[in-house]
Each structure stands twice: as C-alpha cells, then as structure tokens.
Amino acid sequence: MILRIFAHGMAMKDDKLYTPARVALTAYLKGKKMRRTPERYAILEKIFSTDAHFHVDDLHRKLEAEGYHVSLSTVYATIQLFVEAGLVRRHQFGNQPAQYERVPQGVNESHHHLVCNVCGRVRAVKDPTLIELIGNLRYPTFKTDFFSLYVYGICSRCQKKLKKEKESKAATSTAKKKKTQNH
Amino acid sequence: MILRIFAHGMAMKDDKLYTPARVALTAYLKGKKMRRTPERYAILEKIFSTDAHFHVDDLHRKLEAEGYHVSLSTVYATIQLFVEAGLVRRHQFGNQPAQYERVPQGVNESHHHLVCNVCGRVRAVKDPTLIELIGNLRYPTFKTDFFSLYVYGICSRCQKKLKKEKESKAATSTAKKKKTQNH
C-alpha cells in the first residue's frame, strides 16, 4: 500500500501527460462500452510517467517492482487496446523485439528515429518541417492515420568502436607482414 | 534435375536483377573470405526472380516446391547474410511477421509503404521527390545507411467494408429503436 502511494508520488511530475491520456482512455472505453479497470489505468499511468519508449516486459517488470501485480497477458492485451485507442504506437526496429511509445502530441512532440545497425540503439529526432511535409501527403484511395520514419545507420559510438578495431587490425596485419618478411 | 533446369528457365526473365546481385554477393563473400555455396546463390536467385516482398517461409516453400532442398535454418542464416551484405532489407509492418525485399536500385526503384491497419495489406508507393529529400538528410554524429518510411492507415477495400458494416449496423439500431418505441 505504501509502495503504491509512493509510486504515485514519483509519477506526479509527469501527470501533465497522464491526465489527458486518462481522460482519453475513459472516453474510449465508455464509447466502446468496455470496462474501466484499475489495471488499465495503472498500466496507462506507468506508460505516461516513464520513458517515451518501452518494451512490454520492461513495463511489466516495473509494475511488479512497484508492488503492483498485473499478469503479462494483461499487459499485452492492454497495450494492444491502447494502440487501438490511438494512445500508444508500436515500433519494430531492425530485428529487435517490439517497442512501444506514447503517441506524440502535435508536430512539436512528433519525431522520427535513428536506429544503429550495430548496437541497436534508437535515437528520437525532432524535425517539424519534415514531419509536417510527410504528414501532409495524401493518397487517393488510402486514408492515412499516421506514419513512421526509421533512419538506419551507424551511431557515433559504434563508428568510433569500429574505427578503433580497424586500426588495431591494420596494426596486427602490418606486424604479421614484417614477421613474414623477417623470415 | 529436370525441375531445376525448368525452374532456372522460369527465372530467366528477371536475370537482369539477379546478375548484378550475384556479382555483388560474390564480391562480398570474397571480401569477407566466406564460402560461395550453391545454397547462397540459389536463395539469392529466388529472391531476385520473384516478388519484391517475401516472407522467409514462403521463400523456403518455393525453393522446396521447385525441388531445391534447403533447410529453413539455412534460409534464415542466408537472408541475414544478405541483409548484412546490403542486398536485402528487412521490414516489419505493424504486428505482422517480418518481410524482406531486395534493396531498391537507385531513386527510381526506391519507394515507401502504405500499410493497412485493418487487413495488413502493404502497398509500395514511388515518390522520387520525397525519397530524395529524406535521403539527403544528414545528421552530425550518425552515419546514415538507408531509411524506411511506413504510412499506416486504412486501404480503400477496408474503407468500403467498414462503411457497409456501419450502414447495416445503423439500420439494425434504427429497427431496434422503433421496436422499443412500439412497446
């Protein structure tokens, strides 16, 4: 019980995000005549009070760690519900397991993703001009909902690492050559 | 044996795609001192002589159907190799299983994807201006390799279907209301 209150306190800082999401969820559930269960709101709060991106079982673990027990299946089902309700979006970068993020509000929060092909790290990049441009595209027979832009490449960290490896490899190969010549 | 020859004949029409891919694979394998096995070339040929998009086990089934036996694990390993070699690209639309496609050659073949949130169908759309624009984006510390743009929404087919359902539902509800009023 203390844990729950404490956890709630911790999340206060981000209530600006959670509050409208909670209102939206309530409206959605009422509209669909679905039940407003404590689990759904607890999961929603967790999503809207932590990092924008999350993995299903990280979220589950966090909830459990706070002393809030929900089954993993409920977490899966609930996230699926949130996706259908337009509160959460699913991403799958490269061959990584699925990630989710809360739906960005407006052009200012919208972003695209830089994905490192080596380490898999994902960086969100804001580019309002680009977002607006792509968001304004229209297709004759297709009713657009949203879009995802993933830019794949190599992050700075991995570039450095690869450079180092290359250098040490080159050194080894030079050494080998010398050795061969010396024979 | 006859099957193999026949299959090869069938694929002739797309050799314009396969030939440069084969050359590229050979160069890649030589560079990495990896082996040029018949399996790798057979899988590459199949990829470059059928639809641009494919699922791993469809590809495997097609090879088997032609009488060319490769294990599923080899198909997985080989596709992964092709991805690393820059010959094939991986896609994962919504919550569907992974799809792959051969890497588009130049701006003219490049495209983005419209994905239906209802039926999951994917449509490739060419938009050279857009592709060029996104392709020219540069990031200070990130070395871009390629990008994927997925536009999610509802395809025309599903729009029609949903419209029909709505209409028939509205009719039912009207009927119900009348019945209630009659009580």
Add this chain to the structure above:
DNA sequence: CTTAGTGCAAAACCTTTGCAGGTTG
C-alpha cells in the same frame, strides 16, 4: 585437409489463447 556452412532437431523467444475465477456496470 581444415573449418565454414549445412541439415536436423531441439530450444528459446515473444506473443496469444483457453479456461477458471473475480470484478465491473
């Protein structure tokens, strides 16, 4: 001949499903 690559079967992984029991409206 050395060892990477293959085939097969089993395991791992993430996600969904079936069913019994609890909770919402």
Add this chain to the structure above:
DNA sequence: CAACCTGCAAAGGTTTTGCACTAAG
C-alpha cells in the same frame, strides 16, 4: 448478476542454437 476482464498455464509461431556431417578453398 451477467459478461467482461484478469491471471495462470499452456500452446502458438517464428527465429536461433547445438551438434554431427558435408563440402569449399
């Protein structure tokens, strides 16, 4: 108090792995 939702365990589908054998260089 009906039916929806949850929890649990088991199954599902896809992808990876371990190991013995084959074949490329």
